[in-house]
Amino acid sequence: MSTLAQLGLGFSVALEPANLLFCFIGVFVGTFIGVLPGLGPIAAIALLLPLTFKMAPATAIIMLAGIYYGAMYGGSTTAILVNIPGEAASVVTCLDGYQMARQGRAGPALGIAALGSFIAGTFGVVGLMFFAPVLGAAALRFGPPEYFALTFLGLTLVSYLSRGSVLKALLMAIFGLLLGTIGMDPISGEERFTYGSLTLGDGLGLVPVAMGMFGIAEVLENLAKALRGEVYEKKIKGLLPNRKDWKESFWPIVRGSVVGFFIGILPGPSGAMSSFTSYAMEKRLSRHPEKFGTGAIEGVAGPESANNAATAGAFIPLLSLGIPANIVMALFVGALMIHGIQPGPLFIRNYPELFWGVVASMYVGNALLLVLNLPLIGIWVRVLKIPYAILYPLIFLFCLIGVYSLNNNVVEIFIMVIFGVIGLVLRRTGFEGAPFLLALVLGPMMESSLRQSLLISRGSFSIFFGRPVSAVLMVLGLAFLGTSLIPAFKRKREKLAAEIGD
């Protein structure tokens, strides 16, 4: 059967009234969950899982998938409006999205996030449709050495994530890696730097730290500046992206979609990695990198597209290998197993109507999300009209309950507030949060893949250069590190030369 015929079969499944209804319920719940910080798609899917036990398998997966990619749509909302990253993937959206909101351009920021997500989501589904089996096999080539090389490459991007000094960004990244070692050692299970705290045993949670360093620190800083009502520009400049915004965002969306999709195939924190990578890439390619961090629309368009494409990519290892790339995918395995379906290498062949039905439903779902999200923008933008003196207690409240709802653990509230203070001090002294958070995301994966590689190679570092994929990634990483550090030293030399000249 040709792909087109199979897609026809898929649409006949996806457009059945029950499936259409549950697709809508899924994306609706997803958007809602995504907007709320803390509670993510995992909690929502776990909550709705028992409902699916009585559904047909296709309906169940269509609804659960809707929650998953719907949550990615909604995830950017609080990041843009009030600088609260509800999940790791929206940390970079804060950098430019929030600045846009402050300039009265929350509408275009949210609009480009939604449209970019739609384009990327659709692209991701096309990729899923044509390349699932091939890419699934390719993902298997990623063993521990490749993961280490990938995280190393990812970290060399940190210099693009800050506006200030490269050295300071590097310092924050190492600081993030170091704090990432808090908790149970991923290899030996030994507790490190937990000092008796059970909560720290699982490591510093990324969401509490990110919400502290961005959401809480931002409000504290605004309070201290005693700006009253001047935090946001009250004049709303457009509800949707204009022609210029589009022109600037087109290529970032395309590149973000491609990069996000491929990173999404790999297990691990791919949503966050894809958005960080896209941001770094756009800043490097931009003709005006200095505008990043002050409300550049490319800085919203690229990463938001990337993390949505990544959600489609994440389905590949599940559907072609039966290997869940993250907890959400593991929940899907559970939902399928209850119906006696085991995702694996034979899945697409054995259950074509299920695979194609889900794929087709993702086209439908993405369109529904766009229809659902565009009118919401008007409401969100109006939220910013609330006087800041009344808005900020609500922002605090949102952070507090959001962080508690993650694990129902009050200690994480303390962690968030403490990192709010740390974040405030650091931003007042020119140290930025984004490189730190990227490192915190990548740290555990970097350490375990490094140590696994050394266990496998019995202590030889040649394992990183002897395998083609990891060798390429390592060389790229080293090249990036070189090019980002050399200007710093070069400037130093020039300065020194100037001083001597004087």
Next chain:
Amino acid sequence: MKKSSTVTTIVFLAFALGAVIEASKLPFGRMSAPQPGFFPIVLSALLAIISVLVLVEVVKGREEASVAREQMSWKRIGLALGALFAYAFLFEVLGYLVTTFLFVTFLLRVVDRKGWGMAIAVAFSASFVSYVLFGLLLHTPLPAGLLPI
């Protein structure tokens, strides 16, 4: 800016040195079987080195000021932080609804000098709506505390 930046960098350096000491208490292992101390020791040493480099950069004052100098009202920060910590401490004792109500009222009334009526109205609706949203709709097990819910 320059002074506070210097202080922060020195704090980083001190932190890094402390981390070296703490990390060296963990077993380092050998290359073929790295132990828990391996990664933290390498990182804390790196952090110390980079802190020194940043310190040189900052002291030489070559770095362009990326943070604007502004008048800061530390009193409001102090009050807000006090409220946040108090919230965390009281959350499980008083329960979600009571703590949230007190928290929002405090911020509006004490930090922002809004009228009592306004403060209570906003606090009441905020705690109620968020409770319905998270507690009832999303099944977050919020502590009940004083209230018999």
Next chain:
Amino acid sequence: MHRLYKRYGIASALGLVILAVTFFLPVADGAEYPAKTIQIINPFPPGATTDLIARLLTDKLSSLLGQAVVVVNKTGGGGAVGIRAVKDAPADGYTVLVVPPPFALIPLARKGIGYAVSDFTPINFTGNNPAVMVVKSDAPWQTLEQFVADAKKNPGKFTFGTPGTGTSGHFGLELFKMETGTDLIHVPMGGEAPVAAAILGGNIHTSIIALGTVRAHLEAGTLRALAVTAKKRSRAFPDIPTVVEKGYPSIDVSPWFIFLVRANTPPAIVDKLAKAFKEVVGDKDIAAKIEKAGVTVENGGPDEAAKFLAQEHKKWSEVARVAKIGQ
């Protein structure tokens, strides 16, 4: 004198009332229980079989007990946070714990974790999940004997993936090494799925892994099973021999699922809960769904569960001692 009597009278009346209350309360508790929502605490994140089983039961449990039964994921500390939360909750039967083997292994692997298996009373031994020892389909070993012989010839050469140190996979590896006299390199991968991916990608040689996780790959022939590490052959794969047949009867490392409440919960409540669980797990429809998730349903009551836990504890304590885990 009069007054004194009067006072005595009041005191004794009060005493009687208190006695009556303390006497009747537990009974009343048993009769009125449950009067509010029952929480099933899962100390691990959603997505694993443990979570799935708990969520499969809630609906029927609710209608049977007449109160809402909800699953709460209280994660942290590799499971210790949730387990301790149940230990610290009141012994009133409103907080139930659901656990896989790490419950029994954590106290062995990590000192001072703050709970012991004896702090809990089991109410239902729901089932177990047979595990298999697998290699990649193009690996040279066709049988367990071939692998063991090869591993003996090449000590410290072959890698064995586990979800992490102190997990049941790790204890299984140590048990395997003890029983077969082989020396394998332990590579902790951080989860069952990464272990499967690493074997498929040829990055590690073998592992003992839940059958449910690799079932599709055994069917597709991308992985080869050397043995089922359980007493009985699997119904789904009757061709795979068991470790018992291969002469290593003690390498039984099938993950299991048990529900517990904290110790000192009034017997009437334990009884009521145990009965409800027994009925729900025994429900044909629900049992079928649990079996589909790759789990063999046992549905043992409190006594069977307690006996089984005691056996497990003894077995793994010995492995921890010999392999020096947690020392």
